[in-house]
Each structure stands twice: as C-alpha cells, then as structure tokens.
Amino acid sequence: MSLYYVQKLLYQLNRDAQTRAHFETDMESVLADYDLTAEELAAIRTPDIGLLYVLGVNGQLLMHYAALKGLEWDEYIRAMRDGVAAHGKVRAGIYAMVGD
C-alpha cells in the first residue's frame, strides 16, 4: 500500500501543467518516479476512478484526475459508487478513519 505516492502523483498532476503534459505523452516515465503497487498502477492507467477511491485517495485530489480523464461530475460520483460496489469499502486514508 503506497497511498501516499498515489496521492502525491495526483497532487503533482493537478498543480503542474508540465507534469500533466508529460503524463499525456509518456505516462510510464512519470509513473516510474513513484513507488506504486501493481494494483495502484493499474488503477491509474485504466483509469479506474472507483478503485482509486477505494484505495483511499482523497476526493479533493481524485476529482481533478477524473476531470482530467474526461469524466463529468455525475460520472465521477457514479464511478466512486461503482468502485465501492465492485471493490468493497474504502481501505485507507481519511474516509477509513471511522468504522461503518
């Protein structure tokens, strides 16, 4: 679990146009800079917004990655709901700070 680095990647993508441009043209070389698990890499590449939410990515970071990947607001909300249905409850991060 390297949630920190998944979130760090999205933080950099959100705030830096050059990183975004680099990510668009050569995603793999950007991803190589981050210590990510196979599951995290797949979720980012697909992109599987719902799985990223279940992994614990903060929505304040994730909503911008979803928009970058072309998801409209309602599609973004639906993707997270679908993610929970497919992968179960959020595993880590701020949304896992209290129980069910």
Next chain:
Amino acid sequence: MPLVFAGVCSHAPGITGRAERADPVLRDGLYENFDRMRRAIEDSAAEVLIVIGAEHFANFFMNNMPAFCIGMGETYSGPIEDEAWLGIRRHDIPGAPDLSRRLIADIMNDVDVAYAEEWRFDHGIMVPLHFLTPRYDLPVIPVNINCQGPPLTPLRRAWAFGKALRTACDAVPERIAIVGTGGISHWPATPDSGKINEDWDREFLDRFVNNRRDELLAYTDAETYRDGGQGGFEIRTFIAVAGATEGATGEVWFYAPIPIFAVGCTIATMAVD
C-alpha cells in the same frame, strides 16, 4: 487598529462551477448575501482582506504539512484548478507582504506558523474572492489551517490562532477585514457528495454566532466526521474567526443546504466593535 470586519462564508467549487444546476431561488439568495458581504467589506474601508481558508492539496501536501500557514507574497494567482471546471477565470491577486511580515512576526509569539511567499489559490479562496473582491484589487493575505490531512490542527489551536491574529491586527495601523471560509457539514468529492446535515449545521452556527467557546471546541474529529463529513473538519476556519472576535456575537445572513453545491451554503458575520 481594530479589525474593521469579520465574517465567514462557504467556498464550495460548485457555487461557481455548477451554478446553473442549482435551485435558482436558493442560488440567487446565496449570491445576494455574498454581495451584501462585499458591500460590508467595502463600507468598512478595509485596506486588506485576510482570508482564513482550508485549501485542498493545492499548495500544501503531506510531505510538509503546516498546521498554520500565512501568505507573505507580493502577488498570488488563482484558481489553480481548470478555469472552466471552477467557472472562474485566472487572475493575479495583490498581496500585502510588508503587513504579512509584521503580522507573522507578532503571531509567532503565541502560535507557530509557517509562511509562504508563493501561493496559488484554489477554490477555497478563489470562490470567496470572486464574490467579495470581484475586481481583484483589494490586497489579500491568505491563511491556511490544516483541515485536510490528519493529524489535523486541533480546534483549540485554531481558536488560539484567531486570538493571536486579532492581537496582531489590532497592533498595526492598517484597516483589516477577515473572512473565514469552510464547511459546514459536507462530504465533498465523495459518493456522498450532496449530503448535508442541516441540524448539525444549525447547531454549529448557533454556537458560532453566540461565540460559545467551550461548545465550539467540544467537537472531536470522530464526531465531526460522523455528523459533518470530512468537509466538516473545515469548522476550524470559523473557530479561528470566533477566536479573533472573542466576546462578540454574530449574525447568520444566509444558510441553505444546496445539494448540487455539496454544502450547506453559509454567509455570517461577527461584530468587531
């Protein structure tokens, strides 16, 4: 000189980014009260606006997260987000670095704060500025309280920060307005986006406008998360304003849950006399 204005407001990105999808009566009521706050700040002849915000990983991340940070920049810019997504065009915003430096030096006698000469505002500051300084000609000093990445700034420290900020503002000659911006209950950017706990919000606002310190500081993070969502952690910005106006009371100008804005939209002021 003493503060010339103190208030609080919401900052959800939907307020500008999804404006056309809201109930027009509620939306226009919110906008009218933002404009009333703009006029009140203008009437106060404020020379500087301090915005106490709760940014969302635009400048501050878990690699080096300050409990408090105060801007000391010559200028700022924003929004950092996509202009179309937020519905706000990118602007440069003037800072007040000399005043920032004096305030920071004073506040650090009581509360440890970080400072930043670079700061790109996200919706947490840009939405308030869009309404309150629409020409972006009033110098702004941004303040951030960590409401996003646990461990969060303790509520009692947010209060202490507000008190220290007030002491520092009162000691300088400039006319200063402060606006806190955050919460109240909301679950933004999650599957529960649009959920709003109106009862919890109204209870919090009652404690806020009556400035009941002990009750404002009584919330645990677990309770806030349960009742107010992770967006509820932004009550720290309101609590700082309450600390800055200790002993005074306030008035709620507008409160309405607006689900497509994903928050109970709030405009309130505190007396500064």
